[in-house]
Amino acid sequence: MRFPRIAAASALLLTATACGGGGTGDDGTADPSDAPSTLTVWIMGTSQEPLVEYMDDVEQRYQETYPETTVDVEFIPWPDAQESINNAMAGGDAPDILEVGNDQVANWAAQGALLDIGTQVESWPDAADMDQAALEYGTYDGAQYGVPWFAGVRTLYYRADWLRDVGAEPPTTWEELVDVAKAIEEEKDVPGFAAPTDFTNGIASFVWSNGGEIAVQEGGQWEGRLTDPATQEAIEFYAGLTTEEQISPQTYVGENELVPLADMANGKVGMYIDGGWALTSMEEQAEDPAVLEEIAAAPMPGADGMAPAFAGGSALTVFTTTEHPDFAFELLKVMGDKEGGRGYADAAGFFPAYPEMLDDEAYQSDPATAAAAEQMTETKFFPPTPKWNAADQDGKILPGAVLEIVRGGDPDEVLAQANEELTDILNEPVE
Structure with missing residues (x-):
């Protein structure tokens, strides 16, 4: 060859x-x-x-x-x-x-x-x-x-030694995620969890785990579902990890998962979500390789159990x-x-x-x-339309809405506008 x-x-x-x-x-x-x-x-x-x-x-x-x-x-x-x-x-x-x-x-x-x-x-x-x-x-x-x-797929990375220190197992639900993150911060004086706002894949898993959808196709037309109760509840919960629960610091507002990746590799955060490919980057960025030996992975916690992941x-x-x-x-x-x-x-x-x-x-x-x-046994997919990248990669509609809410925007107003934009883009003619 x-x-x-x-x-x-x-x-x-x-x-x-x-x-x-x-x-x-x-x-x-x-x-x-x-x-x-x-x-x-x-x-x-x-x-x-x-x-x-x-x-x-x-x-x-x-x-x-x-x-x-x-x-x-x-x-x-x-x-x-x-x-x-x-x-x-x-x-x-x-x-x-x-x-x-x-x-x-x-x-x-x-x-x-x-x-x-x-x-x-x-x-x-x-x-x-x-x-x-x-x-x-x-x-x-x-x-x-x-x-x-x-x-x-993405999974939850966590410091196994820190969870042992606080007597906790890897969280499997939202409630456990908050509790474990707060215990880590109290014990180790570092943020317990990272919730970057520019993270469609992670946010989507929270939405899906709560029974929500980003958009669905009905009668040949796409309909945004960001204002549906289950979806909105999940989005507000994710934003609230920074604003209400305060288990994720302002450092990650406006950022993607690359920032907490470096922090995870250097003992500056207790848990975060990323894919298996992140391990190589952690090895490159870790100042103390011994830290890597304590980093473990578990399925992503959802509202009431394992959250679906984008495959x-x-x-x-x-x-x-x-x-x-x-x-x-x-x-x-x-x-x-x-x-x-x-x-x-x-x-x-x-x-x-x-x-x-x-x-x-x-x-x-x-x-x-x-x-x-x-x-991998719990996976979902984004809307299979040529316009999804325009809505996500170009428009950043979902992460943009989370960012606005974290910065103080009214969730009802933010999500109503985002939902209208999402619906319009997904239904644009394919050129």
């Missing part, structure tokens, strides 16, 4: 040098006699040795059926993804297989970047064993454009300009079947898209991954 120089900009993207046409054999799979010489895969992120080895294994498995096909891989840094895909759609170098964030499938499908692979997915046995909610998240306007590749991850898609859709989907199957999906999840430090695998000893033997594996 050839790994070209990692591109810093889309101008350096790899050209797919595929040749020949596509076709299917009598069994419905692509006919090896028509296989192209090359298929190109775009993977988001930076090249790392475990990922390179994974793709080498993928190529070897693919070549068991299509021995004349080389798999070329290009790692695209996440900040360059949008420009790279836009350039590919405009006629530039393009992949056959494209990884996209699972919350981006609807966006790129609406823009015509992805092929409808619904027929192929329906006849693929492994798809029936995937997380069906995650598989559904790969649809747009009734068509299947992506399949889940891997996922990760962030990636989907595998077939790019719209591929000249070999049948062969591209065969490659997608190798990357995303039970062997390939598990292989990539392990190489990248996430979880596979197959719920049956979560009980595996490999995930249960490590307390941190065991907590995340348990959290």
Whole structure:
């Protein structure tokens, strides 16, 4: 397998040098006699040795059926993804297989970047064993454009030694969260919990755990639900962790989870919410590595038990300009079947898209991954609409509302305005 120089900009993207046409054999799979010489895969992120080895294994498995096909891989840094895909759609170098964030499938499908692979997915046995909610998240306007590749969730990180000192277990409810946080602050003289306001994923878990929703689709139209009683109660509770309960300091107002991450690594906060990927950053930022040995993880506490988490991850898609859709989907199957999906999840430090695998000893033997594996059994997804990123990443509607409430805004007025804005954006025409 050839790994070209990692591109810093889309101008350096790899050209797919595929040749020949596509076709299917009598069994419905692509006919090896028509296989192209090359298929190109775009993977988001930076090249790392475990990922390179994974793709080498993928190529070897693919070549068991299509021995004349080389798999070329290009790692695209996440900040360059949008420009790279836009350039590919405009006629530039393009992949056959494209990884996209699972919350981006609807966006790129609406823009015509992805092929409808619904027929192929329906006849693929492994798809029936995937997380069906995650598989559904790969649809747009009734068509299947992506399949889940891997996922990760956020959990509650806490200082295990401090909880032992105050005689507490990891909190499982909102009430316990407040009580444990106050006990930590009294005993250790540091904030017990971090509730950053610029944290949609964390706030959403509080909303979902209380039976609320951010938005729902009714009759083909999206309706914001930020003013529904269950949703509003959860938002006010989250804001109140700073203003009323005062277990989260003003330091985190207007910030995302990166600030408490550094504090957690250096013994300056008792608990906070983040993903498994945060551990590497903690190792880099910890002034005293011994602190890291006392950091443990547990599922996120909800109103009355474990809160649902957004199952962030990636989907595998077939790019719209591929000249070999049948062969591209065969490659997608190798990357995303039970062997390939598990292989990539392990190489990248996430979880596979197959719920049956979560009980595996490999995930249960490590307390941190065991907590995340348990959290993976309670997941939710954001509205599957191309306009979600405009509402969240661009408009910051939900975290912006929390910020206003923390700063003294009237919750009824703030959420009414935010709900109107959310509804308007989600229903904007797709260009």
